Amino acid sequence: MGIPRLRSYKGPAILSYGFRPFFLLGSLYAGLSILFWLPLYAGHLETYSLLAPLDWHVHEMLFGYLAAIVTGFLLTAIPNWTGRLPVQGFPLLGLVVIWIAGRLAVFFSSAIGWQVAAMVDAAFLGAVALAATIEIVAGRNWRNLKVLLPLAMLLAANVCFHLEAHYLGLSDTSRRLGMSAAVLLVMIIGGRIIPSFTRNWLVRQNPGRLPVPFNRFDVVSLAVGALALAAWCFAPTSVVTAVALGMAAALQSVRLARWAGDRTIKDPLVLVLHLAYGFIPVGFTLLAASIVLPESLPVAAGIHALGGGAIGAMTLSVMVRATLGHTGRPLKAGHGAAFLFAAIIAAAGLRIAAVFLPELHLIEIAGAAWSVAFLGFAALFGKALLQPKLT
Numbered sequence: 001m002g003i004p005r006l007r008s009y010k011g012p013a014i015l016s017y018g019f020r021p022f023f024l025l026g027s028l029y030a031g032l033s034i035l036f037w038l039p040l041y042a043g044h045l046e047t048y049s050l051l052a053p054l055d056w057h058v059h060e061m062l063f064g065y066l067a068a069i070v071t072g073f074l075l076t077a078i079p080n081w082t083g084r085l086p087v088q089g090f091p092l093l094g095l096v097v098i099w100i101a102g103r104l105a106v107f108f109s110s111a112i113g114w115q116v117a118a119m120v121d122a123a124f125l126g127a128v129a130l131a132a133t134i135e136i137v138a139g140r141n142w143r144n145l146k147v148l149l150p151l152a153m154l155l156a157a158n159v160c161f162h163l164e165a166h167y168l169g170l171s172d173t174s175r176r177l178g179m180s181a182a183v184l185l186v187m188i189i190g191g192r193i194i195p196s197f198t199r200n201w202l203v204r205q206n207p208g209r210l211p212v213p214f215n216r217f218d219v220v221s222l223a224v225g226a227l228a229l230a231a232w233c234f235a236p237t238s239v240v241t242a243v244a245l246g247m248a249a250a251l252q253s254v255r256l257a258r259w260a261g262d263r264t265i266k267d268p269l270v271l272v273l274h275l276a277y278g279f280i281p282v283g284f285t286l287l288a289a290s291i292v293l294p295e296s297l298p299v300a301a302g303i304h305a306l307g308g309g310a311i312g313a314m315t316l317s318v319m320v321r322a323t324l325g326h327t328g329r330p331l332k333a334g335h336g337a338a339f340l341f342a343a344i345i346a347a348a349g350l351r352i353a354a355v356f357l358p359e360l361h362l363i364e365i366a367g368a369a370w371s372v373a374f375l376g377f378a379a380l381f382g383k384a385l386l387q388p389k390l391t
Helices: 019-042 053-082 090-107 113-137 142-168 175-206 216-234 239-257 268-292 299-326 335-356 362-386
Strands: none
Touching: 019 053, 019 090, 019 299, 019 362, 053 090, 053 113, 053 142, 053 175, 053 299, 113 142, 113 239, 142 175, 142 216, 175 216, 175 268, 175 299, 216 239, 216 268, 239 268, 268 299, 268 335, 299 362, 335 362
């Protein structure tokens, strides 16, 4: 269905559609939190959080920045899927306030207690999951119910994160569960938008081989990927898990190759989607190798391939594309957007390399590149997010 007609709305443009506040706040938070994390990691700063510094970093990447971007995407996509009117105005402002309250609650949890911090923090994803479920069911858009599974996983992982951190002193399974939920979202949503956007561009600009339509192979590759992630969550050192991750990496590589990404090199807006998805088989491969060769290949390499690469690059590329399209601007990546894409790909590559070359201080360079990418998005597209749609 086409984009539904908006309600009569005369309030601030920032509250007219879900992508506007959450892409802006999420990008600012992604960039600024890493700038805070780098000196925190070095021991020069402290938080007022009951979470250990590494836990705070992991938590805010998964349930702070990522949750905001996922919410912005869903609040924009679901009206297109269902034909129903979007959330805007005061209801949208309410979600924004809950998200901000969660960030403050986690940061100041030593003052308010872990139970209150957990409830305030989890309230955001709970509200988003409820709103998404209501809209999809009311619109009888049954085929998109599958999106709710990783969203529910993300909510469950957030709750478990607080419980693990309090009772065990450090998160463990919940970290992997949150990361797996995010990767599953990328596999589901990426598998829908990447071949579609690629086909649209190729038909107009470069006739020839087109992406293979969704078929049983995609179903199998998604199922094997989900099972491999589940095994990694609960048996992260098992050889069986390594085999499953290896199989998932092979299937995801073939899946990506079927989308004709090699033919999109002239359009950064499409090409970056393929590059972002490419970090999934890379991440799976590195995780599998870290199980087989734990002494020579740290698990952090695979985690950052998935987190910084697949999730980071995919969220940024979707943010740019959705902002251009939904604010009435041409779907074309200018030099600024291309620079942001280069920065996020470089950040992911450098962060993976930092695992093997710690003496080169690549973590700091990778963090700087990440912040440039997301703060650059806020600087480049903030005006478009704050102003009414061009007509």
